[in-house]
Amino acid sequence: MTTAVRTNRLLALLILSALLGLSILLEGCNDRCTETYSYTYFEPVYTPLATIRAGVKQESPRQLQGLGKIYFKDGYLFVNQPGEGIHVIDNRNPENPVIKSFIKIPGNYDLAIRNTTLYADSYIDLVALDVSNLDQVTEVARIENAFISYNSMGFYATAENGVVTDWTEREVTFDESSCENIRWEAWGGFRWGGGIFLANAASFDSRAAIAPGNSTGIGGSMARFTISNDYLYMLDGGNIHTADISIASDPEKISSQYVMWDIETIFPYADKLFIGARSGMHIYDLATPExxxxxxxxxxxxxCxxxxxxxxxxxxxxxxGTECQGFANQLEVLDISNLTSPSLVKMYPMHNPHGLGVDDPVLFICDGNDGLKIYDATDKLNIDKNLIKHYKNIHAYDAIPFNNVLMLIGEDGIFQYDYSDLNNISLLSHIQVQDE
Incomplete structure (x- = not known):
């Protein structure tokens, strides 16, 4: 047999093998891709930007519902209702708090206050409100298009469509008849036809899917806005935005920088910012505050x-949790005496901890469905052995300790405790949440 004949036979064998392999691949592909599935389809509902921007106004008091971030300033509590606005509560007597009014702010999730100006997000805008007279709150300034990422599903505002403010739900039969790969997102679905598909509609939170020397107030540990002197710092997606608020009626966004895609919370201390992320904690210096x-x-x-x-x-x-993409439930105590090299002191197991607060040496842990836990944190190596009080029959989300009063927010409403005597902590008041 000549070399040419052997070469031709080898080539024919290779071609036959390739065709056979392709046939098997296509058959397998057909077996895999011709299935028909039923998904829940959520089609975005858009609202024009002009309508959103005309929607800020003060209204009569509302019942608390679906609570979010909490902020304390000059005897008043400002409590966010996610996506809707802010409840104003007269808390000068924490034994008898009074819901005073509701500030309607479409697409609001975060807030911070300096002097008599309240700063809040409204989807893609930053809004400044004059709260010097809480009976007549007015908008005094707005930075349009201040934020890029205003929802967790990756939909962006456009001049043509506006912003996604709601979702229309329906069941759709989806035929995966081609062999194209469907790219599932971290939130448990995939995009298609201008909307999103979910295999498990029960996991979909429509509100979360459109959500994110001077006198300043105190925010909770879940905050994404904070103020230091003349500057407002805001987390947006993976970025931190800085705004000069030295002139309350003319705030100016002056810088933006990328931190990490998974940043979630911001906490000011001295001249530093501590930014919590799903993958770690970032420390920033404010020597150059802008x-x-x-x-x-x-x-x-x-x-989280x-x-x-x-x-x-x-x-x-x-x-x-689903949104946290992790399995750890714990408290970590870190030594930050050397800011360039924070180190773990000790880790303590928890149930499902959310926010927390500290008023040295007292540490408050909002442990989700396992309630509020109050510790003496003097001995960092034995915090678990120094539990002062455990309130088990409440859901605890976040808390602000101030002047011996703990203001706590959770699914059951707002609880306030007097902890001036750690041997006799007492409940001062409870504002219930109305079922949605």
Missing amino acids: NPQKISTYSHINS DPVVVSGDYAYVTLRS
């Missing part, structure tokens, strides 16, 4: 991560 400079990052396992700071220690809670 452009914060990164000092270091402390990395941990992937989990609010942080509070007192002295040389930072307290970080990690929790599991």
Whole structure:
């Protein structure tokens, strides 16, 4: 047999093998891709930007419903109702808080207050409100298009469509008849035809899917807005935006910088910012306040991560859950005496911790469905052995300790406790949440 004949036979064999393999691949592809599935389809509902921007106004008091962020300033509580606006509560007597009014702010999730100006997000805009007279709150300024990422599903505002403000739900039969790959997103679905498909509609939270020397107030540990002197710092997607608010009626966004895609919370301490992320804690220096400079990052396992700071220690809670993409439920105590190299002091297991607060030496942990836990944190190595009080029959989301009063927010409403005597902590008041 000649070399040419052997070569031709070998070539024919290779071609036959390739065709056979392709046939098997196509058959397998057909077996895999001709299935018909039923999904829940959510089609976005858009609202024009002009309508959104004309929607800020003060209204009569509302019942608390679906509570979000909490902020305290000059005897008043400002409580966010996600996507809707802010409840104003007269808390000068914490034994008898009074819901005073509701500030309607479409697409609002975060807030911060300096002097008599309240700053709040409204989808893609930053809104400044004059709260010097809480009976007549008025909008005094607005930075349009201040934010890029205004919802967790990756939909962006456009001049033509406006912003996504709601979702229309229906069942759709989807025929995967081609062999194209469907790219599932981290939120449990995939995009198609201008909307989103979910295999498990029960996991879909429509509100979350459109959600994110001067006198300043106090925010909770879940905050994404914070103020330091003349500057407002805001988390947006993976970025931190800085706005000069020295002139209340003319705020100016002056810088933006990328931190990490998974940043979630921001906490000011001294001249530093502590930014909690799913993958760790980032520390920024405010020596140049208009452009914060990164000092270091402390990395941990992937989990939701609010942080509070007192002295040389930072307290970080990690929790599991669908949105957190992690499995850890714990408290971490970090030594930050060397800001360039934070180190773990000790880790304590928890149930499903959310926000937290510290009023040295007292540490407050909002442990989700396991309630509120109050510790003496003097001994950082034995915090678990120094539990002062455990309120089990409430859901605890976030808390602000101030002047011996703990203001706590959760699914059951707003609870306030007097902790001036740690041996006799007492409930001062409870504002219930109305069922949705």
